[in-house]
Amino acid sequence: MKSMSELDDLALVLRPDQILTGAAVARVYDSDAYSVDRSKPTAVVLPETNEEVAAVVKVCVKNQIPITPRGAGTGLSGGAMPALGGVVVSLKRMNKILEVDSVNRRMKAQAGCVNLDLTKAVSHLGLHFAPDPSSQSVSTLGGNIAENSGGPHTLKYGVTAPHILGVTFVDAEGKIYEIGGTAPNCPWPDFTMLVVGSEGTLGIVTEAWIKLTPLPAAVKTALAAFPSVRAASEAVSGVIGAGILPAALEMMDRNILVALEQAFGLKTPPGTEALLLVECDGEESAVEREMTLVAEVCHENHAIEFTLAKDEAERKKLWTARKKGVGAMGRLAPSIVTHDGVIPRSKLPEMLDYVYAVAAEFEIGVANLFHAGDGNLHPCFYFDDRDPKQVEAVVSAGEKIIRRCIELGGSVTGEHGIGVEKTELLLLQFSEDDLKLQALVPLIFGANEVINPCKVIPNQKGCIEHKKRWRGVAW
Amino acid sequence: MVARPGCIEELAEIIRGSGPFGFQQMGLWSLPCEAYGICAMPQGAMGLCIDFGELNQMVDFSPADLIITVGTGTTLSKVNQLVGSAGLCVPYCADYIGGDDLTLGELIGLNLPHPLERQFGSWRDWILATKQVLADGTICKSGAKVVKSVAGYDIHKLFVGARGSFAAVAEVTLRLYPKQEPRPEARNSANIIHRVLPSDFDAMANSYRNAVFFDEATATIYANVPAFFEPLRFERDFVIRSGVGRMNFQLGQVNFLSRAKATLDPNNKLNPGALIP
Missing domain, CATH: 3.30.70.2740 (Alpha-Beta Plaits)
Incomplete structure (x- = not known):
């Protein structure tokens, strides 16, 4: 770990109020929401411009100080955990919406903008930012880009990647690039697609052009209660198999329902072992037709009850229960x-x-x-x-x-990322040759050992010996 | 010279043991691909074209999961015939670029706009995983055969539109969609495709006299223009021309394209000149 004296150069590029140090800071920033592994930073910096981010990166590269980019710290795999100490670069002060272009359904915003604020800024125009991770009331655009965040509405609208048109990117040497940002779906290779989901290991995204999606004309949300998890699972296969693409199709089992009833008063009929939350959106007639089919499939699969949310307030209540579900588990x-x-x-x-x-x-x-x-x-x-x-x-x-x-032919992670949590698990999914290809990606971007080390790629030099230290008091 | 590997191991053997060559993904000189520059053998160069026509096996098809894994030498029409029996499709419309007898390898390598894009997206949205041979002959995969995965970098998405310049993609896993009503067949192929931001669509539309198809939903025009035609350009637009090969492929992010080429194919073996002049 670097000492403070080696961080003195930071004071040349930032104001004192943009550099945080001390025991409390180190404790607060020693993990993200994956709290099993922890490691303290020496300092946390709060740059406010692209140039300040670039200057910080240059200082850190010059002094070989590890850099860990961070948004709101809601990540669930340790991507924002300062694995080798050093400097946490928090983007929280870069939270401005820079341009709203409603005609072209796009918006340019800084990486520290909160996900939900993006939608709030354009909802009066009948538009929204479709990716909606459960953390959306606090998680930032930059964090969503780093993790390629999903969310309940991924089923229909896709994860974060298809909603990012381009990014402003500070590479591991402190150079600033504009990547992408043309009319959508350029025919040549799109490097935005590699930056999205790279967990801050290639450089730091400071701004992004995001795609704005029209709000659907109609939305219907239903709850279906099932006597077994198996029956609910089969209903899910039935809905997809019937060619219906709901906006969301979420499952909750008995144990989570106990927590949700205590926290939000979510009642379920007696005998409920699993609940499906189904949302269909689009044109009114299509929504009506889809929801009727969903109800049929649920009944065919022995649903005890199928209830439609009767108004917007009830619909929002259902979604609050779903999105705050993990938080409600604090009761258990x-x-x-x-x-x-x-x-x-x-x-x-x-x-x-x-x-x-x-x-x-x-x-x-x-x-x-x-x-x-x-x-x-x-x-x-x-x-x-x-x-x-x-x-x-x-x-x-x-x-x-x-x-x-x-x-079963799946993946180690659907939306939380590899971080430090799953680097070894990646070896289950990828062969040595597959990982050889993965290891070429940071080279394309000129990434070095300073930028967010020990994430994504397993067995990185200098990381293995730190694993026990991260596990802290528990191990 | 043309090589026609029957499996990915043979493809790897060929790539390991040879110098610069271009890819011909299906048949010889099938016109749209040559025209758009996918088989980009430098003029007069001694090299090898690889015909992917035999790499046309269906590896796995799971209708319940809406996923298919298939060799890239398979034509779009064959894939849609296979999955169509289960009421599914790959919703790419190749009407304006030569029809659906093009292979998946060609279509993914070109990544040209298409008229169903607003509804269903395109190749970058559909590709879930790939299996490929790298320039040094290594066989490897990227992605996962499920509809959602963030395991590792999505380098398979970088192969979309790369015109065979980064790796020889032999197998692809695609997400499928419910089968669509057949569209009226296009009468003409286009030789220019121009996409702008929606705010510029009317101005662009007025600048073309011989449009084959106006796609207002994606602000794109498919047109037939004479060789001397110079399109009116707009901020953040892109233009792709057929018939004059790679020289008219408008580049984005040259910096990163060059770095990617140097990293993935340091000896410039794979389709040299197809992407970066």
Whole structure:
């Protein structure tokens, strides 16, 4: 870790109020929302312009100080954890909307803008920013770009990548580039697509041109209660198989429903073991037709109850319950680790049986609320991270589940990213030769060992020996 | 010389043991691809064209998951015939660029705009995973065969529009959509495609006399123009011309394209000159 004296150069490029140091700062910024692994930064900086970000990068490269870019710190795989200490570059002060171009349905905003604020800025024009991770009330555009964030409406609208038209990007040497930003879907290779989802390992995104999507003319949201998780899973396959593409298709199991009832008063009929939240949007007649078909499929799969939200207030209440679901789990235990494996959605019933069996084997609690339509699981293990045995059980159970996802032809992560959490798990999905190709990507961008080290690519030089340190008190 | 590998291992063998060559992804000199510059053998150069026509196997098709994995030598019409029996399709409309007898490799390598783009997106949205041979002969994959994955860098998306310059993509996993009603067949192929920001669409539309198709939804014009025609240019637009090869392929991000080429193909073996003059 670098000492403060080696960070003195930062004072030449930033004002004192833009440089934070001290024990409290180090504690606050030692992890993101994946809190199992922690590592303290030496300093946190708050640049306000592209040029200041570039200047900070140059200082850090010159002094070989590790840099970790950070948005709101809501990431779930340790992408914003300063793995080798050094400087956290927080983009939180770069939170301005720079240009709204409603005619061309695009907007230029700084990376520190909160996701929901982007939509609020254009909703009066009948437009919105479609990616809606559950963290959207706090997570930032830059963080969403770094993680290629998903969310419930990914099923119809896609993850973050197709909504990013171009970025302003500071590379690992402190040079500023404009990438992309032409009329949509240029025919030549689009490097924006590589920057999105790169978890801040290639450089720092400071601004982006984002695509604005028209608000749908009509939206209907329904809750379907099922007597078993298997019945609900089969209804999901049935809906997709019937050629319906709902805007969202989310599943919640019994354990999460207990927390949601306590937190938000979400009532379910007796005998409910799983709940599907289904949303259809688009033209009014199409929405009506789709929702009728969804109801038919749910009833064919033994739904106990199928209820449509009767007004906008009720619809919003349902979504609040869904999006704050993981938070509500704080009622069940002090710590939560949410996994993020993906499977082909036709394998959902057998995979969920497996998740419950693994949780029973390791004697830990598990609740599931996830993007069923995408086959993107979110088994949430709840436990006490002050007990090293429980932490070990949670990590082992998670690995076992991810291993099964890969055996079923899936992926280690659907939307939370690799971060530090899953670098070793990536070896399950990719061969040595596959990783050789992955390792070429940072070279294309001229990335170096200073920019967000120890993330994404497994077994990076100088990272392996730090793993035990990150695990902190628990291990 | 033309090589026609029957499997990815043979493709790797050919690439490992040879010098510069161009890719011919299906048949010899199938016109649209040659015209748009995908088989870009430098004039007079001694080299090898690879015909991907035998790499046309269906590896996996899961209708319930709306996913297919297939060799890139398969034609779009064959893929749509395969998945059509399950009520599904790859919603690319190749009417204005020569029809759906083009292979997936050609279509992905070119990544030309198409009239169903507003509704369904295009190749970058549909490609979930690829298996390819790198310039040094390494066989590797990228992505995952599921509709959503953020595992590793999405380098397979960089192969879209790369005209075979970064890697020889042999297999692709695509997401599928419900089958569409057939569109009326296009009478003419276009030799120029021009896309602008929507605010410039009317001005652009007025500058073309021989449009084959006006696609207001994506602010794109498909037209037939004489060789001497110089299109009126607009801020942040792009133009792709057929018939005059790579010289008229308008480049974006040259800096990064050059770096990517130098990193992925340091000896400039794969389709030299097809992407970066």
